[in-house]
Amino acid sequence: MSQTRELKDSIRSKVWTKLEDEKLGRFPFPLRGRIPNFKGAEKAASFVTTMQVYKDAKVIKVNPDSPQLPLRTQILKDGKTLLVPTPRLKDGFIQVKPSWVPPGEERKAASLKHILSYGKVIPLTEIPPIDLIVVGSVAMHKDGRRLGKGEGYADREYAIIRELGNPLVPVITTVQSAQLVDDDIPRDEYDLTADWIVTEEGILETHSPYDKPKGIVWEKVTDEELEEMPVLREIKRLTNR
Numbered sequence: 388m389s390q391t392r393e394l395k396d397s398i399r400s401k402v403w404t405k406l407e408d409e410k411l412g413r414f415p416f417p418l419r420g421r422i423p424n425f426k427g428a429e430k431a432a433s434f435v436t437t438m439q440v441y442k443d444a445k446v447i448k449v450n451p452d453s454p455q456l457p458l459r460t461q462i463l464k465d466g467k468t469l470l471v472p473t474p475r476l477k478d479g480f481i482q483v484k485p486s487w488v489p490p491g492e493e494r495k496a497a498s499l500k501h502i503l504s505y506g507k508v509i510p511l512t513e514i515p516p517i518d519l520i521v522v523g524s525v526a527m528h529k530d531g532r533r534l535g536k537g538e539g540y541a542d543r544e545y546a547i548i549r550e551l552g553n554p555l556v557p558v559i560t561t562v563q564s565a566q567l568v569d570d571d572i573p574r575d576e577y578d579l580t581a582d583w584i585v586t587e588e589g590i591l592e593t594h595s596p597y598d599k600p601k602g603i604v605w606e607k608v609t610d611e612e613l614e615e616m617p618v619l620r621e622i623k624r625l626t627n628r
Contacts, residue, residue, distance in 0.1 A: 391573040398570045399534055402526045411563050415453060421536055422452035422523035425563035427587025432458035432561060434585050435521070436465070440557050444518035446470060448480070448548070450541060451499045452523040455561060459497035463488050470517065471502060472544050479618045480514060481506045511621055517553050520545065522581065524560045531580035531595025532572040533560060542579045543616075546600040550622050555599065559583045577604045 403419045405411075411426050412418040435441050435458055448470040449459050462469045469483040483506030488496040496505035522541040526534040535541050548556070558579065564586040577600050584591040603619070605628060613619050622628070 394573050395534055398568060399525045402566050405565050411565050424453040427563055428454040429457045430587040431585045432461055434590050435559060436461055440519055446515045446517050447519045448517050449521040450523045455521060455523055456497060458521060460494040463493040463497055476616045476618055478508045479511055482509045511551060517548055517556055520556050520558045522560050524562050526566055526568050527560060527562055527584050528568060528572050531593035532574060533581055534572060542577050545579045546603040550602045550626055557582045559585055561585045564588050
């Protein structure tokens with residue numbers, strides 16, 4: 388394992404331990420190995436809805452993890468289109484339009500268990516322009532550097548939409564304030580940064596000095612990943628890579 392990977396993993400472990408010790412996590416357990424659900428997730432979601440970038444957005448992509456369920460629910464209640472990546476990016480993205488969801492069923496429609504009963508997987512060529520992205524995180528630095536659970540899906544999803552021609556998109560992450568770290572989080576060229584960190588305590592703009600991915604770093608994509616994620620093969624075909 389590389390030194391960078393070891394350092395990233397040690398920071399993740401420290402945050403998971405802190406959430407466990409301070410009993411700040413919520414179902415599903417264990418917190419380790421996932422984007423941890425946290426006490427205060429609803430409050431963080433409510434802060435996001437006050438932000439101008441949220442109010443202006445018509446299409447919002449959100450990760451499928453538990454702590455972002457309150458926000459996915461509110462997006463549909465607010466009449467916005469929700470995009471959620473399929474698990475492990477097997478099939479690209481699921482789209483849920485608010486008109487497809489009967490009033491009162493927004494939370495169910497926004498849950499990973501039921502989302503396909505309300506939404507549908509759309510081809511890459513039909514992904515609408517995305518106005519805002521919300522990601523989950525394990526650890527966050529106040530300058531926007533982030534660590535997910537270590538599998539690179541948020542980074543890859545952002546790179547995918549840039550490959551498809553979507554312009555630079557603002558990124559918000561919602562986390563527990565205990566997930567903020569002072570550690571010097573290592574950065575790779577494909578790592579996604581956040582423009583805002585929203586916790587149960589409020590909104591922090593990062594003014595991040597780091598560039599976001601402009602597309603997929605193809606030399607880092609393994610044959611195994613191409614096999615596991617047909618969406619990557621499709622992008623290669625669409626962009627003549």
